[in-house]
Amino acid sequence: MPGVSFIKILFFYPILFYQNCMDTRSGDCYNNDWSSNVVDCAGNIVIGRFTANEKISKQFSNIIGGKFGFNFTIVKFDSWDFVDTVTVFADEIELGKFYYNAGDGVDMCFAFYQELFDSKAYQFRLPEGRNSLKLTLQGHFDEPLTNEGWGAKRFTLEILQPCVEFYSDCNFQGEAWRICSGNQTSQARKIPFEIKSILIANGIQVKMRDPKYHGGQTQTYTSSQYCLSSYQFPKYNLNA
Numbered sequence: 001m002p003g004v005s006f007i008k009i010l011f012f013y014p015i016l017f018y019q020n021c022m023d024t025r026s027g028d029c030y031n032n033d034w035s036s037n038v039v040d041c042a043g044n045i046v047i048g049r050f051t052a053n054e055k056i057s058k059q060f061s062n063i064i065g066g067k068f069g070f071n072f073t074i075v076k077f078d079s080w081d082f083v084d085t086v087t088v089f090a091d092e093i094e095l096g097k098f099y100y101n102a103g104d105g106v107d108m109c110f111a112f113y114q115e116l117f118d119s120k121a122y123q124f125r126l127p128e129g130r131n132s133l134k135l136t137l138q139g140h141f142d143e144p145l146t147n148e149g150w151g152a153k154r155f156t157l158e159i160l161q162p163c164v165e166f167y168s169d170c171n172f173q174g175e176a177w178r179i180c181s182g183n184q185t186s187q188a189r190k191i192p193f194e195i196k197s198i199l200i201a202n203g204i205q206v207k208m209r210d211p212k213y214h215g216g217q218t219q220t221y222t223s224s225q226y227c228l229s230s231y232q233f234p235k236y237n238l239n240a
């Protein structure tokens, strides 16, 4: 292999990948990605209300990472009791399940029972090679909205451990080979196939150089590459 070939990756993190409905009266609460249900509770806009077995989800594609952080605020509306729960999922992984007592909080809106706004924070990992993610809040309630319900807002998804993934086919298909922050030294030093596409989260820089490619000039990528013409690469050098 030519000695000049190298890959250098600059990771900056955490990466705030997504946020929605952050403020008391954000416009994006109305055009959110989760549900067309939006309510106003004492001047605070919330995605909701939901009851029975209603769930809300958001699908992310072309997302890559070793470790993620998912935060949101759950809103208890009126009289929850012990059988009423909301469960949080990242794909098939259950991140948590929670409930409240009927009297938790103070009455702010709707029926004369209490409301509560409660921040939730979860961290999770996805299996290597997966580059999509579905986040879900699943409720289980036994009474109607006149008695109890739930909502949510202040959604953020952070990439706590960013990665770059190289693929043997265009559009992030085929064989995958991943480098994550913090584990470079444990990775093989050679990418085992011709690179056709690269999945790169915002804020990461990938520098590559090879005599067979762009006349040997260093290429810097700061966004995903869907289909490279040809890149037969070489060596991966952590400190190049």
Ligand SMILES: [Ca+2]
Residues within 6 Å of the ligand: 077, 078, 107, 108, 109, 110, 111, 112, 113, 114, 115
């Ligand atoms: Ca109330």
Ligand SMILES: [Ca+2]
Residues within 6 Å of the ligand: 079, 080, 081, 083, 084, 141, 142, 143, 148
């Ligand atoms: Ca109930």
